[in-house]
């Protein structure tokens with residue numbers, strides 16, 4: 001693997017086996033009234049050259065902002081933490097200083113973070129240690145703590161839940177890799193420890209998370225179902241057969257340029273923590289050979305000297321944008337077995353980047369090379385300019401084309417709270433926020 005490629009992978013979190021212990025009780029029954037309002041976070045980042053998208057989350061009392069990589073592929077949220085730090089990576093903010101509020105190892109959250117492994121818990125006084133490993137071989141080690149996460153609903157009201165998260169005092173990345181410039185990870189997976197699941201248990205938001213990442217960079221993230229478009233969403237049932245729980249859509253068949261690739265039964269997982277899309281070795285090989293065949297006789301050659309990604313092509317003159325190569329590359333499509341009408345199409349923008357050398361590079365990588373085995377990940381590059389909805393209330397995943405730069409438009413922001421007060425346009429979910437528009 002080229003070193004710069006690893007740099008781009010940042011987090012392929014699907015292998016972080018931080019899945020849930022099946023719930024001891026059902027949270028849904030505990031709330032007489034289900035929250036109707038949602039919380040929105042602005043998101044910053046891009047696929048290339050940055051390689052990740054982060055949300056700004058305020059934590060503590062008084063609250064301080066932290067940049068957290070948004071990751072629907074893992075459960076545990078963690079921040080670099082000063083207990084003191086054994087090994088903290090360069091980060092935009094000072095490491096978080098925990099209060100004395102530790103999660104005990106008897107807590108079900110601790111068990112969920114350790115699932116499926118056994119862990120030592122001798123006395124109820126003991127702290128809950130954790131270690132998460134990501135598929136890119138990055139890791140974080142620390143202990144679980146609790147603190148306030150002040151959030152502002154779109155309707156203007158404020159919630160101040162206390163949530164558990166990791167205080168990471170020992171972080172590793174591969175020596176060859178540039179660490180992402182964030183303070184930690186925002187775990188939005190399906191496990192009990194996930195921030196989304198905790199907010200749901202506490203009755204703060206509905207068990208729905210959505211993101212809209214713009215190809216031009218930035219976007220937004222939300223908890224709750226208030227911003228779910230009322231029409232135009234393609235819904236697919238979540239697969240429940242996975243032992244390791246992820247946002248999985250079951251299996252799909254691969255098409256390239258409308259032609260069958262002959263590859264079926266690909267297990268598909270949605271993972272916003274992965275910058276690029278990964279196919280297993282067999283599908284990757286088929287895809288590569290079909291793309292290469294289509295490029296025969298066109299004035300484009302493999303660029304062996306471009307290490308931006310494993311496969312790059314150069315033209316007779318440097319490419320400026322994907323527009324320059326749109327006629328050379330055909331759409332790729334996944335057709336899901338679970339749901340007759342569910343097809344996810346990747347236009348060239350959803351699987352190619354233009355490198356800083358002016359070459360076009362394939363943003364679909366060989367998952368077998370990074371140890372993903374048969375699992376196939378849909379990463380950020382293939383989710384751009386779409387609203388992606390992970391609806392745990394109804395066990396389904398949806399997507400719809402969207403302008404991720406436009407909505408929600410930024411209104412007044414109270415710096416003490418994670419959410420934004422916004423005034424919304426009329427094209428999508430019409431409402432006026434309670435905050436003053438300007």
Ligand SMILES: *[C@@H]1O[C@H](CO)[C@@H](O)[C@H](O)[C@H]1NC(C)=O
Pocket residue numbers: 034035036037153155156157204
């Ligand atoms: C805003 O929404 C929250 C969550 O649904 C609710 O608890 C609160 O009462 C609402 N506030 C207003 C002003 O409507």
Ligand SMILES: *[C@@H]1O[C@H](CO)[C@@H](O)[C@H](O)[C@H]1NC(C)=O
Pocket residue numbers: 281284285288366368369
């Ligand atoms: C994908 O990775 C696997 C495992 O490293 C390797 O055997 C295979 O040759 C790779 N496929 C391609 C097309 O590079």
